Amino acid sequence: MAATQRINVGVALAAACATALSGCTTGASRPQQGARKAAGAPAPGSGVRLIGDGSTAFTGAQPHLPRAERLKPGQRPPQFVVFSWDGAGEDSQKLFSHFRKIAKANNATMTYFLSGVYMLPEEKRYLYKPPQHTPGSSEIGFNDENGIKNTAEQVRMAWLEGNEIGTHFNGHFCGNEGGVGQWSVDEWKDEIAQAKAFVKSWKTNAGLKEEPSLPFDYDKELIGARTPCLEGQKNFMQAARDLGFRYDTSGVNEQVWPKKKDGLWDLSMQLVPFPGHTYEQLTMDYNFMVNQSGTQTQGDPDKFEEWGNQMRDGLLQGFQRAYDGNRAPLIIGNHFESWNGGTYMRAVQEVVERVCNQPDVRCVSFHQLVDWLDAQDPQVLERLRTLKVGQAPAEGWESLTAAPPAPAPKGVPGAPPVTP
Template identity: 35%
Template sequence: MPRFPAATGLALALTLAPAFAQAEQPPEPAGRKQLVIISFDGAHDNKLWEKSLEMGKRTGAHFTYFLSCTFLMTRAEGGKSYRAPGHKAARSNVGFAQSREEIQARVRHIWQAHQAGHDIGSHACGHFDGKGWSAADWKQEFTAFNTALANAWTAGGIAGEEPQGWADFAAHGIKGFRAPYLSLSDGLLPALKQDGFTYDASLVTKGPGWPTDADGLPRFGLPLIPEGPQQRRVIGMDYNLFVRHSMGIENRKDSALFEERALDAYRKAFQKEYDGSRIPLQLGFHFVEMNGGAYWRALDRFLSETCTKTDVACVSYAEGLPMIAEQKKADRSAF
């Protein structure tokens, strides 16, 4: 599979075979709300920060932003001290911030999102494939992320503007993780637990599924959903639709067609759960508008018509966890 230039910042969703989670049998709906969980990987492009925050405000949705930490440093400055396990210093598969001014805008967006009730999670740092990483390797990457987040206002040259509460947020507010490429290793789970994460969203499930319990850590999976004329299943993520629709090559000419296909897939996946057992529907996106923005436009339309329903909650992973726990308690059944 061809790589995108690092300058695009595209956090590629899947280049390897995903690890499928075994979804457990859902309990009956019992009047529960249908949860819709939307996440964004990379969280770098400042224009898309603005667009997503406006979308969330207008639709009432809360999102999870899985941030890649190299976007909180320039290669010339902080990048020199970043070294991913098994790689040379100052390397990143998705690049770095291009300027201090870019970092300044990004940290303000992150804080704005946090203040508005969105969930900021970790997508590690340089978007490397960790399939062979040990727990110590993952811990090294988590430490680099924590350091970059804590020092972000300084890296942007605006240390004096750091808001009260940022240090606590950087130290304790990052509770969720998604692995780059959705690629796992045996060392990931122990490292997540050691580092205090409360959920992982790195799996893929054969359809919408409840989070599984991995030694006390909830693990979510992006579902395979039917799509297109043949209703073949595809991971519910914009990049995977991009590959299916145009072989991963930008095609603006057919953008409207791709938008309608994506929206139809989102609607049908939602309606199946809404009319059935009301398993949470998870959909993933990137901070890159592929095929002329088709998938972001489809998302906007989907949220606008869905999140206003009284028995639907468009929530982040962090918000969804206690709601799922309450549903679990009410149903008196374990996942």
């Protein structure tokens, strides 16, 4: 993470304000020094409970998290779209804060996969003991005080706006030399525990005890993830299932309705059309980049606009064939990076603006999507899964989402025999 410009955040944006509980003040009405408790401490009677050193706090139900409803008989499913971000953090590019604003302006919520080492200062790097690597190692570095403070602010506000905070774990180790693909189930559990620990102790580790708390219990908030480089999925999923996770999004799939795999919802990213090519492309900015400029993150500037348009149009084509076809949720993954001149950030923003305000479209977090999936009739979901990519039901949605016939009353022809 690059060093970030310090942002002045009033200490009164404490976790107590998270759910409009009593006792919240603004910076302008802050009590005199010495007359107040440490910043982030809950006001008396506010109902806020600090956790550990106060880096996190229980503040009640998450605001703006809608209650999932079961499809009505014969109802066409909404078109879900999930925008998710790997290794979410706020640096000098300010892309986290930018896309928070884009989401709010377009009636969307998103999933932010926070990297635990983005909440750990460089001077405390030795606290991270990655599996199969030297303590203090990380392929994506660590953070500094300003970066941690600014990332915590974005995480806090994102959650209050109804977005989800997942995890992208810590050191982002890929490949065959101790990469996540070689980690055991127990090593994955250790990595997850450390990712949680850095989020739950960022105030102490960064010396930022006066900052407001993150307004959630991370042990309960954390229900899903995406593995680095999409590696190590099998053992991660076993560890995640044992730890109570509800979904994984580390795989590659077609645009079909999801199902559970090893006890977790498989919400893998998907293959969509790749304009100008005969093959399809994964719904992730990194994969578009690799197929356009190779491993060069800043390729030919003359092609930046073309490359961004390819990603935008590929995602839009994937959206449209689902919207007009099987209505399978569209799963999109991104990074807060300015690869190829920021062309992919521009592409994602244009997709958000074009699709999230259309009728019957819900741009949601993974948390909201799994809540909805869990609320549905399993038989209806099974029928939806019979639809192929872009295939609308030939006999109408009523044929798939109608309730099964009610059992005949006992004693009439065709009724089950009466059991004595």
